Amino acid sequence: MSKRKIRMGMVGGGRGAFIGGVHRMAAALDGQVELVCGAFSSNPERSRLSGEDFYLPTERVYGSYAEMIEKEKQLPLGERMDFVSIVTPNHVHYGPAKMALQNGFHVVCDKPLCFNMEEAEELVALVEETGLIFALTHNYTGYPMVKQARAMIEAGELGDIRKVVVEYPQGWLSTKLEDTEQKQADWRTDPSRSGIAGAMGDIGTHAENLAEYITGLEITELCADLTAFVPGRQLDDDGNVLLRFNNGAKGILHASQISAGEENDLNIRVYGTKGGFHWRQMEPNTLLVKWLDKPVEVRRTGVGDLYPTATAHTRIPAGHPEGYLEAFANIYRNFAHCVQARLAGETPDPLLMDFPGVKDGLRGMKFIEKVVASSNSKEKWTKF
Known part of the structure; x- marks a missing residue:
């Protein structure tokens, strides 16, 4: 055919x-x-x-x-x-x-x-x-420099991963926007349509997925504190989560939709025994790589000797920004x-x-369930 x-x-x-x-x-x-x-x-x-x-x-x-x-x-x-x-x-x-x-x-x-x-x-x-x-x-996960970061970890360039910090702050739900008939706010803050989580279901799952995708690790335990800061809101609009990974690494995940003034600043920092890196969704063509024994390197989409997976997901010559739609x-x-x-x-x-794929979706749903359970529990640390 x-x-x-x-x-x-x-x-x-x-x-x-x-x-x-x-x-x-x-x-x-x-x-x-x-x-x-x-x-x-x-x-x-x-x-x-x-x-x-x-x-x-x-x-x-x-x-x-x-x-x-x-x-x-x-x-x-x-x-x-x-x-x-x-x-x-x-x-x-x-x-x-x-x-x-x-x-x-x-x-x-x-x-x-x-x-x-x-x-x-x-x-x-x-x-x-x-x-x-x-x-x-x-x-x-579609950004070229996210692919590059994942490939660097797979190749062992950062050594053994010890620390993962992933953040997703937004500010658009700092007020009770759902009361203004704003469609996006309305369904995201409604448990009958959104599910058991608010910010953690909407953007916390992106942070969880990015952390596991880039590092190749899996969360095994978490300790969560969720809050609905806006009076009368039924679901969380802010959350802080401590993470434990299957290789012994520790992590912090923070997702918030009441971080006033923030736009869409998903970012991740990963640190190993040899070095670390920092990637920001709002500056997606740049990956800052930091080493124990040499200066910071600035890796850029389409520039230099990148891993094949990063090159395969790069569409246009260097210096032409690739963003959300391309990813x-x-x-x-x-x-x-x-x-x-x-x-x-x-x-x-x-x-x-x-x-x-669908199994990544299962991990995301499990994350939502365990984060809510941990936040509601007096024991706090919850097996993933």
């Missing part, structure tokens, strides 16, 4: 949504994916109007994800969608993901994976049972490459098989 564009159906992401537009831009960036259908809202009329915005045929715009999956399955391969992209609030991840997998469709899902651990474990089992490809959009697009590009290889009966390029 000759290779072709991979055909995407979207659940959510219609008019008024934020992350749906990010997914569509990221998916389209490399010309490997095309949007062919969608159920863009739980409101059928809003879904229809959103389909018009995207210039889709009326018959490929659906009133529900169930209708979309059922009708798309009846179309011939190459005309029907190849995968479902799920860009809804947390409580609407599990249903479409499960139905898509049960009907033979690959899945891209926004994070966190779903609403609770029971749903997460069922999705992991379904992916293993079906053998379908599942990507989770922990997009910060997001790297996940879609790699996912599409693997789906294309599957359709063609070929083996994917190992460098392009690097994207977060």
Whole structure:
């Protein structure tokens, strides 16, 4: 079979949504994916109007994800969608993901994976049972210098890892924004849609995923202190977590949405026996590498002798900033490459098989569960 564009159906992401537009831009960036259908809202009329915005045929715009999956399955391969992209609030991840997998469709899902651990474990089992490809959009793993940092640790350049400090401060929920009918604040602070955690579920999972991805280590125990600082808010808007890793390393994870004045300053510092490094999402093309016995090195995207995985995820010549959308697009590009290889009966390029999957989602859901349990416990230290 000759290779072709991979055909995407979207659940959510219609008019008024934020992350749906990010997914569509990221998916389209490399010309490997095309949007062919969608159920863009739980409101059928809003879904229809959103389909018009995207210039889709009326018959490929659906009133529900169930209708979309059922009708798309009846179309011939190459005309029907190849995968479902799920860009809804947390409580609407599990249903479409499960139905898509049960009907033979690959899945891209926004994070966190779903609403609770029971749903997460069922999705992991379904992916293993079906053998379908599942990507989770922990997009910060897509940055070239994050890939470089991971490769340096894998190669032993930093020695044995001892200390991990990962932070994700934001300030946008410093006031009770959810009372103003702001859509993004409304669902993120609602336990019936967000789940048992607020800031820790929304951005703390990004910090957890980044720490485990870069270091290759796993959290084994944690001690958490979560707070809802804004009066009347039902879920945490700030959290501090002590971490213990499986190699004996210790860590600190801090995630906050009431750090007034902060924008989106996800950053990580990792220290080993030979040296350390510092990476910031707001300056993503720079990796500061610090050594015991020589000056600080400034590693830059596209410059010098980088590891192949960093080079494979670099798109443009040095000095041209690559950012959030490009990192997001790297996940879609790699996912599409693997789906294309599957359709063609070929083996994917190992460098392009690097994207977060359903088991990373399970780790994230476990992190949420254990952080909340630890914060509520008098014992504090909780096995991961």
